[in-house]
């Protein structure tokens with residue numbers, strides 16, 4: 001038999017194979033490229049199963065790695081990582097929920113241990129979905145990014161952790177993976193933050209809480225976990241430190257990682273262990289490089305790979321408005337300090353694109369290149385998908401047209417200066433996003449929320465962003 005012949009399998013309730021058929025009278029086109037590992041099939045497809053898989057897959061009686069690796073939905077995350085959100089929710093990775101219509105998690109740090117979460121029914125289901133190339137709602141965000149042509153977290157994690165693919169083969173039929181392998185750490189130890197950025201909220205920022213209470217009156221039931229406590233962070237730290245020997249990569253966000261005590265405990269431990277090859281990635285608001293007498297640059301000097309995604313959403317007063325707490329002159333001096341003291345640190349802008357910085361982002365990017373603070377390639381674009389009233393695609397059609405022209409000009413400028421097409425492609429994907437849907441029905445909510453937050457903070461959007469003034473005219 002050749003590998004492109006298809007076999008249909010009939011199971012009894014125990015998962016025992018009753019018979020095979022080469023008959024392709026069913027709608028097999030739909031399943032032709034699906035990889036259903038044999039050992040998973042027996043448990044999940046009782047009775048008559050009209051799905052097909054290749055002979056190759058069947059005969060190896062296990063995972064056909066190339067097919068899984070190349071599948072649309074497979075991700076290494078459930079085999080090498082766990083994530084705790086700033087509100088204490090345990091999740092497979094940071095790209096999984098919260099989403100507006102899907103409040104899902106693997107447990108809460110206060111009541112569930114990471115070990116329990118690792119083989120919780122939801123996590124097992126996710127593993128099974130992935131090896132059977134089935135979509136999972138938890139991964140919607142990655143699919144959305146891929147549909148837009150943007151690189152997804154799934155792709156990034158697969159690129160970096162596929163070398164551990166062998167652990168996938170240790171997965172039991174029900175998705176259990178007995179060995180917990182925390183090679184990739186993305187644990188938000190708390191929501192402690194000194195900023196209250198417009199697009200962010202109290203889940204990630206303790207500073208946001210008082211404004212949120214003014215906005216929403218009182219804590220909503222879903223907000224009970226606002227303000228992840230010190231106890232949560234310490235509990236996470238205690239549970240992950242046993243994996244310090246095998247950790248390969250750590251992503252620090254938060255809250256604000258550079259004012260998070262557990263971040264410094266981890267770095268100091270790794271230094272004591274001489275694990276200087278652990279790769280360190282950050283998103284930081286760039287407000288400070290010192291905390292409790294420690295200068296983070298002294299620690300970064302020891303590590304071979306450190307990459308900073310500087311979360312700056314605009315320049316000057318626009319930056320300060322979008323990221324309340326920011327002092328622009330300090331942002332500049334901290335950036336220069338990093339480049340001078342730790343030149344090996346890879347520094348890039350990581351702006352979060354919303355309707356508010358839609359125009360300014362381009363000037364900001366260009367200015368920082370011209371000032372010599374970054375190379376043209378040193379920018380990674382993050383996109384607000386929610387809250388919906390901050391999405392860039394809620395702009396009215398006539399403004400979208402102007403904006404798209406500006407993005408096209410910017411891409412021309414990028415192409416004149418960049419050595420690869422990577423960054424141009426990122427901006428092209430934003431154009432596609434802008435044009436894809438008409439979400440202008442969210443504009444009234446944008447105006448109303450902006451006015452409310454302005455009032456609480458004694459600020460005025462139109463004074464800072466005159467380019468979007470017309471949205472606020474009745």
Ligand SMILES: C[S@@+](CC[C@H](N)C(=O)[O-])C[C@H]1O[C@@H](n2cnc3c(N)ncnc32)[C@H](O)[C@@H]1O
Pocket residue numbers: 193197199200201204252253254255256257283284285310311350351352382383384385386387
């Ligand atoms: C929650 S912050 C935590 C780390 C750090 N405090 C910082 O600002 O980089 C992580 C990233 O989320 C981004 N962010 C804020 N609001 C967002 C939203 N509504 N959608 C997507 N990303 C958002 C921030 O700009 C930042 O780059």
Ligand code: SF4
Pocket residue numbers: 193194195196197200201204205254255256285311323
């Ligand atoms: S600095 Fe980061 S965590 Fe703090 S409010 Fe801004 S985006 Fe949120």
